[in-house]
Amino acid sequence: MDKVTVLNSHDIATLLDMPAVIQVVKDAYAEKTTKDGEIWPMVYNAFSDMADTDIRSGLLKPKKIFGNKELTWFGDNAKKNLPELHGVVTLYSSETGVPEAFINAPALTGFRTGAASAVATKELANPNSETLLIVGAGGQAAYQIMAQICVLPKLKQVLIYDPMSSENAGKFAQELPQKLTILFADNIQMNRPTVAAKIKERIKQIKFIAASNIIEATKNAQVIVTATPSTKPLIKAQWVQSGTHINAIGADMEGKQELDTQLYQNARAFADDLDQASGVGETQNPIKDNIIKKGDVTEIGDVIVQKSVGRQNTNEITIFDSTGIALQDLEAANLALQRAKRFNAGVVVDL
Structure with a gap:
């Protein structure tokens, strides 16, 4: 057998x-x-x-x-x-x-989806980023936050904005330190004690803040993760400061959208899989609006193996579309x- x-x-x-x-x-x-x-x-x-x-x-x-x-x-x-x-x-x-x-x-899936955006952040974001904005406080949010903490050594604060409920964002932010500690440190204490200790210490160094104003939160963030089922843009182009890196996680089927397509006019676009991203991911929207072409998008694997260039300077905006492979x-x-x-x-x- x-x-x-x-x-x-x-x-x-x-x-x-x-x-x-x-x-x-x-x-x-x-x-x-x-x-x-x-x-x-x-x-x-x-x-x-x-x-x-x-x-x-x-x-x-x-x-x-x-x-x-x-x-x-x-x-x-x-x-x-x-x-x-x-x-x-x-x-x-x-x-x-x-x-x-x-x-x-x-x-x-929770682990690997959080890890996916963290890989992109490690390759594309400014390494000195201090403020992270998470848009969406659902089941994926804790995994995204923990993964970003792991790859942003200078991170000081995490802003949480929930487009559905500011009350939910407040409750989530208040409970987050304990939740992250249980999920990602206490659970692995027996098998991975050294890693658990490092994660606990890192969580203590971060401030978790509920954001009620998405405009101000976006302007203050150097790294943004959107993880919602939205079908309309939540992040507008004029709010995003130069040098920002964005991980778009939510779009996984035709019609979903989290980002203003005008963002792509002044940003460099990356994806996990070009065909999927252009068909069902966030990338489908700027392509439909004729702002970018499929060939303008770089797969993150090409950056990792140094086949293509990632971030070129501290001022450019980078966008990573994660559809999952x-x-x-x-x-x-x-x-x-x-x-x-x-x-x-x-x-x-x-x-």
Whole structure:
């Protein structure tokens, strides 16, 4: 029989630390560029305006694994006291085809999505940035904030703006230090004590502030992360100061938009996957408005392997469009699997 490791959300929380996930996501981008990783066509289906599923799959040649992630979103689940996101990442050996792991996909997705924007920030943002603005205080926000803290050594304050509720932003900001400590330090204390200690100390150095005025918050930020389901621009071009780096996370289907397309007139555009970004990501909007062309966008993997140039000076505005690629999930899942073997975590079952 095939022995398969099953990892639930608790396993993921105790096995993965954000700095390590940032590194493997960076590897995933590089592998896409060097062709050491293959991305296979995405399968997407919308059941309704409030429910959809997508399957992302691919191959990591150096790790000798392939696999897929199926993630479902059912927006009305909150009314049924159920999470909105469900799904599984499945890993297989590329040498034998034997299944190796079944892993909780929502738990993994939080880490790898936060890590994705952190990789871009590390490559593109001004390293001396002191103020971060997070637009959106939903389930992804804590992961985005922790990941940015990991790559911005001079960061002093995090502004949180919630376009739906300023009250929610205030509550979120107040609870954030404890939440970050539990999620990203306490959970890994047993397996990664040194990393946990560093994360705890770093969290203590940051001020978390609810922002009620998006205009002032945008003007004060050197790094911005948008993580909302918005279908209209939340960040206007005239608010953004020179030298700002923006990670656009929310747009993942046609019609979604978080940024004013006029921003792209005076910015350099980057993406995780050019085809996805121009079709369903934030990049679709300035292309439709004829402000940029698809060829004007640089894939972040090209910057990482030094095939293309990242930030060229301290004054330019850079925008990274993150739509998510299968290689991120496979790298993060493989990291979790290897650590599960090392720390004897999860459950091994016979199929």
